[in-house]
Amino acid sequence: MTYDPASANPLRGNPLETRGDMQRALIDLFDPLLPYFSEGNARVRLDAAAGHFDRAAADLEGFARPLWGLAPFSGGGGHFAHWERYADGIANGTDPNHPEYWGTVNGRDQRMVELAALGFALALVPEKLWDPLSGRARENLLAYLLHARQYDYADNNWKFFRIFVDIALNRLGVEYDRSLTRAYLAELDGFYIADGWYRDGNVRRIDHYIPFAMHFYGLIYSRLVDDDHAKRYRERALAFAQDFRHWFGEDGATVPFGRSLTYRFACAGFWSALAFADFEALPWGEIKGLCMRHLRWWADKPMTHRDGVLSIGYGYPNLLMSENYNSAGSPYWAFKAFLPLAVAEDHPFWTSPEKPLTSSREPIAFRHPGMVMMPCKGDVVALSAGQENRQMRFGAEKYAKFAYSSRYAFSVESDERAFSGGAFDSMLAFSDDGIHYRVRETNEEAHLAGNVLFSRWCPWPDVVAETWLIPSSPWHVRVHRITTPRELQTIEGGFAIARRDFEADTLSAGQGAAYAIGAEDFSGIRDLGSTVSREGLVQKAPPNTNLIVAKTLVPHLRATIPPGETVLRCAVLAVRDTSALSADWSRPPAAPDGDELLALAKQGVTVSAMNVPGRMP
Template sequence: MTTDRQYWVDALLRIAHPVLKALSERRLRIEMPVEAKADDRILYTHLEALGRTLAGIAPWLETGPRSGEEGKARAHMAEMARRAIDAATDPASPDFMNFDKGGQPLVDAAFLANALLRAPNELYEQLEPKVKQNLAAALMATRTIRPVFSNWLLFSAVIEAALYKMGKDWDRMRVDYALRQHEQWYAGDGAYGDGPSFHWDYYNSFVIQPLLIDILDVLGDQFADWAQLRSKVLNRGVRYASVLERLISPEGAYPPLGRSLAYRFGAFQHLALMALRQQLAEELEPAQVRCALTAVIKRQLEMPNTFDEQGWLTIGFAGSQKELGEGYISTGSLYLCTTVFLPLGLPPHNAFWQGEAAWTSRKAWLGEVIPIDKAILE
């Protein structure tokens, strides 16, 4: 019988392996298809695939098993990931990526930076000195890009957090501006607006809350007000994770709300992150979160035509639905779905991986006892 953890590992490998194998061999531009509505996505899609894949796989690479079959797979993927970073940042590489032309590179350099924060040993310290130099130069190149007045401010900020972690000069103003604006955009009850307006979508999970938490983890002790903000952000993060868990239906479905639905179960990055951090609300058993996320992963991953014949993800929410791809969506974009696998950074003996438990909506619709839901006031 396949355990949930083994299913997760197999699913992550199925998704991530084509990206990392092709790029580690400097063949990503040759091998990866580019499904998109807009012709210009060829300029951005490869960095999207790299940054998003590594953002999701990073905790497993950093703290996953060192022995057994899973340990062998982890070590192999980590080595390919390091070669992929080299290929993407080496100006002489055929897969050298665009870090400064157009606006989109800021987004995916940020996901790459976030991966470095999540796996500093595997994805940075073990790089050769020349690769470290090229990586820093690539991240710094994004400073010419002016972020959109939205969640994009956090992309600039997380790049600066990574540069700080790498021992490079970093820009405090870019970080402070992003933090201050998102505090102004806080809408209440654990949710932020995406810029001045609130949007019904999953961007609190795709971007906003995970980046706020990861940035403040690294830089929260730099200033007293950042330290105070970190406490607020974590409290809101606990609440929003609970909301996400309640959105998962008894059948493992969730509402197709808002834009970027082609990121599939990446919509639950924030719930996965809080599970990884072991900072779920008291009423949430880790096992019920695992069971809920497993149901979602299976529901979407096992839909026909989720992958093409060569094993690359296709645009869609449930299978292949090209019409759901906004103008900024392309094949590389889809790999944000890997962020649901963040809890693979927890060891197999952790409570998250033990036992079976029904999640909130499943218990509710079975007529069982569930906690009364409550808003938070700050």
């Protein structure tokens, strides 16, 4: 017998269809944490991996994040056997004289993030966390919260964290400076773009933080507070739901894109928050289906350690793809998906039969995130241009690839000095020395003309690349016009698919094409008449680079381009169909007309992500 890593997944075998199934899933996911609570119950330390903040803040993270699921579970009548442990932990963690004190909060402190979960739980189930506290413990807790809220919070979704503390203080009858609440509500409105879309701060970044943070917190607010902001949050959620449903495939998988993907099924948090807020932004059967299918998608993934504790990673434990702010407790933001447990069993979220995904068969263009969502035989491919993240690790891979897939995810690179060995899925990489490389990190321009994305970007200050992305489901077409003063080596990659042991996969590479056939998938890239000759190659990508599977194959086209202007054209295909060689692969799309593409580059609308307030596009 060999160990099956997926067997440790607490969701394994759970049908995840009913309210009882979701309740069981929550407890099954929480119980592996119990051995890691400290003696005074204020800290939960899961392993030795660190975030950039101190250990006390990381331990608070492990303690607090499960409250996003535990509070609605208990508020909806579920029996949680360890509330006494949490009450003790709060009393000890906020006591400056206790050895498990969480530490004093300073400006833009990680503790601010975790106190939002505490504020939410205090507002929802005060009888579990407030009523059991002694007079002295209550004084310490209030002093801790009031001290924390006086500092400035980061200019993004963090501003909701103080608001959640304020909601708790209000429900507990505590006096506080309400002008600070009003100021942050106004600043959060400044991040709103239009049509339900936000930025996560005034940056070129529109990712999963919009559904699982900005809308998630806004919808909770709309249930707990009755004011004009609550009404606006619901109106925006209604508009956003019409678009966000297209990020999900028929099997429940969402398109992995951007940072913090270790939060995993928090990606269903938007649908869960609609249930919590009792807001039917789509028919309840569709909302339920989107939420529950996404949870089910995770049930067979080896996403935990052997003890059932959620790992840092996505489809499997993987520190390589993590952010600098991920500690071992970070993944438990996934518990945001359990908000529906707060609503009764007779709520229409639970009584409505699941409805299948309502999606268009045609590509759908979204100006604000700069994406064209392309349905692809049950999966979803997102063509992308206009976003960036230069502040965080692997920002280029997480935000600036040409395409992202619900089935094939994306890969991060493992060595910036290994040009010939990179994965480069859905990227065009350049090298002037055969060792180091440059890829698209940001855009000088990004336009959307119909369903075609155009971007202008510079891998070096003296090298200009213009890229067109054209949907042609199940294919997509890429055209690049490159102007360079010197010779450059190039590698362009298709999608990464799972690689089997014993060289069991079929690999084919030749002049102008490469493809791989795995156990279930086909992935290929085909040249469509570039101005230089390109050689195909199937890259056995470095392990642990892809988010969903640890070993992958990526088809490449490789060429050296001369000084001057070069045009590269290709079509890319990846499908869950091992017979694609005689079907889709034999019917590639035609190369687009060059003059038409040049005209499109001057047309269309600027991708909203480019237009950051106070910054020139």
